[in-house]
Amino acid sequence: MKQAEIIELSVEELQQKLAEVKKEYEDLKMAHSVTPLENPLQIRSTRRTVARLATELTKREQQ
Structure with a gap:
């Protein structure tokens, strides 16, 4: 996800997207530990x- 796309999101969308991407990251790490990924740069x-x-998200909360 590009920075320009992130800036356009609302705070609620940022929180939702952050949760989704964190879950995806954890899944990638788990999959890579069991069997090496075809493209480890995804991690x-x-x-x-x-x-x-x-x-x-932090930047917006401080404003």
Whole structure:
């Protein structure tokens, strides 16, 4: 998910999307620990998406 897409989301949508992406990240980590993923870079990109969402959410809460 790109930063431009994240900025357009409302606070409720950010919270919902953050929960979804965190779940996806945990599933990827679990799947990779059992059997190596075909594309392990998915883990990194998902982790960075979680960080982008959390950062934007924190930024909006401080305003």
